[in-house]
Amino acid sequence: MIILTTIYVIAAVLLLFGAAIFVHEWGHYFVARKCGMKVEEFAIGFGKILWKKEKDGILYTVRAIPAGGFVKLPQMLTSEALEGKNEEDTEPLPEISPWAKIAVAVAGPIMNIVFAVVLATVIYYVGLPEMxxxxxxxxxxxxxxxxxxxxxxxxxxxxxxxxxxxxxxxxxxxxxxxxxxxxxxxxxxxxxxxxxxxxxxxxxxxxxxxxxxxxxxxxxxxxxxxxxxxxxxxxxxxxxxxxxxxxxxxxxxxxxxxxxxxxxxxxxxxxxxxxxxxxxxxxxxxxxxxxxxxxxxxxxxxxxxxxxYPGPTPWENISEVGSLMWRTL
CATH class of the missing domain: 2.30.42.10 (PDZ domain)
Structure with a gap:
């Protein structure tokens, strides 16, 4: 029973963590596309590529290490700032306004907040297991x-x-x-x-x-x-x-x-x-x-x-998490 519970907890954590990563990166991706920015890759995870698909010039990948993700945006600050520019000829990209870059940067955290509110609302209507x-x-x-x-x-x-x-x-x-x-x-x-x-x-x-x-x-x-x-x-x-x-x-x-x-x-x-x-x-x-x-x-x-049933209200869930974060800080 303990082994099954442990497997269940690990699977649930990976699923929710993966969902949070996807939503976060999708926020960057969505706003970048709306702002007319070039998107080279949308990736979930790091390391070796396990699955990939290219569509409309964008490479979509799932990688081996489920510890994050990224959206490759050449018009944002990239590794070139640290490693130098690639010598290969690349097509010049239009300039992007600072406001557009700020919007892309904050879109990820905002989507995480929206995701948290949606989850809290679902928990309220579906119910929550209580010991x-x-x-x-x-x-x-x-x-x-x-x-x-x-x-x-x-x-x-x-x-x-x-x-x-x-x-x-x-x-x-x-x-x-x-x-x-x-x-x-x-x-x-x-x-x-x-x-x-x-x-x-x-x-x-x-x-x-x-x-x-x-x-x-x-x-x-x-x-x-x-x-x-x-x-x-x-x-x-x-x-x-x-x-x-x-x-x-x-x-x-x-x-x-x-x-x-x-x-x-x-x-x-x-x-x-x-x-x-x-x-x-x-x-x-x-x-x-x-x-x-x-x-x-x-x-x-x-x-x-x-x-x-009903579960705790969205405000109760969010305020409790906020309180835990504050005490941790």
């Missing part, structure tokens, strides 16, 4: 009412009051925002479905948000604790399972991240399951580059994806 925590029930105490109702570890929540449920995050949101505290929950076990009526309970006396008393089989697992960060100072350790944050039960990584953003950098309590016991730890998250973080890298758990 979730599957709603699989974890270990239930034999004294719990849920256990007495016949619910067992490994049962999968498929619906709540008829609403399809794909993740613990969805289950949490549905029950937290509901006006009732009784829910018909549909479970799946060995390809057989069964329904139980469950009662949600408040998180605490101070937090009236109601949740189902169903533990997640796959809570967030701490893979690595970053030195000097909030988690390190609080005493979190590798392999800790994060059970709750600020008394709110945590069913998965996505929910933990959401709850951290809601909590901000205020001091709170995080409960982890360690060596068979629940260990409460005071923690003060930190605001880092506009996001609330505690300084852990998650361990491996089941990777399940659903399609987020």
């Amino acid at each position: 979730i925590t599957p709603p699989v029930v974890g270990n239930l105490g034999e004294e719990s009412s849920e256990y007495e109702l016949g619910i067992r570890e490994g049962d999968i929540v498929t619906k709540i009051d008829g609403e399809p449920i794909a993740s613990w995050e969805e289950a949490y949101k549905l029950t937290a925002l509901s006006l009732t505290n009784r829910f018909e929950v549909t479970f799946l076990r060995d390809n057989d479905e069964f329904i139980r009526v469950l009662t949600s309970t408040p998180v605490s006396d101070d937090i009236p948000i109601r949740t189902l008393d169903l533990p997640s089989k796959y809570p967030p697992i701490v893979g690595r604790v970053l030195a000097g960060q909030a988690a390190d100072e609080a005493g979190l350790k590798a392999d800790d399972k994060i059970i709750s944050l600020g008394e709110i039960p945590i069913g998965g990584q996505g929910q933990l991240i959401d709850e951290l953003q809601k909590n901000g950098d205020k001091a709170t309590e995080i409960v982890v399951h360690r060596d068979g016991e629940n260990v409460p730890l005071p923690i003060k998250p930190r605001m880092i580059e506009g996001k609330v973080m505690i300084g852990v890298q998650f361990g491996y758990g089941p990777r399940v994806y659903i399609e987020r």
Whole structure:
């Protein structure tokens, strides 16, 4: 599975990188033709020519090294400026205005921006895969009412009051925002479905948000604790399972991240399951580059994806990339 995922990622990167190169060079090519400039070659890649075709005096090539591309424009600054002019007689070319050269130069980056906007718009309408925590029930105490109702570890929540449920995050949101505290929950076990009526309970006396008393089989697992960060100072350790944050039960990584953003950098309590016991730890998250973080890298758990539809808006995608570029600079 890891090998297939790696091949898929490499293929996707090469495809998108190649598309970005093509669009960029096509921008130079298109504007150069519109400005009446001579185009000698349109190339994708560098190095040895793998494929070529000549049409209307222009050589179109695909080369062996997919690390860029070029449009050969003799009226722009070329290698002659560094290597000297070719001694062979060449047909004189008409002069091109500085504005035309500027237009050709900026056409490539502008086409990349247009390409990014088009991709972001397609993602918005088509949807985007989103990693979730599957709603699989974890270990239930034999004294719990849920256990007495016949619910067992490994049962999968498929619906709540008829609403399809794909993740613990969805289950949490549905029950937290509901006006009732009784829910018909549909479970799946060995390809057989069964329904139980469950009662949600408040998180605490101070937090009236109601949740189902169903533990997640796959809570967030701490893979690595970053030195000097909030988690390190609080005493979190590798392999800790994060059970709750600020008394709110945590069913998965996505929910933990959401709850951290809601909590901000205020001091709170995080409960982890360690060596068979629940260990409460005071923690003060930190605001880092506009996001609330505690300084852990998650361990491996089941990777399940659903399609987020509609996807993030074009503005959300572009602004996030812009923010990453700014932080990199």
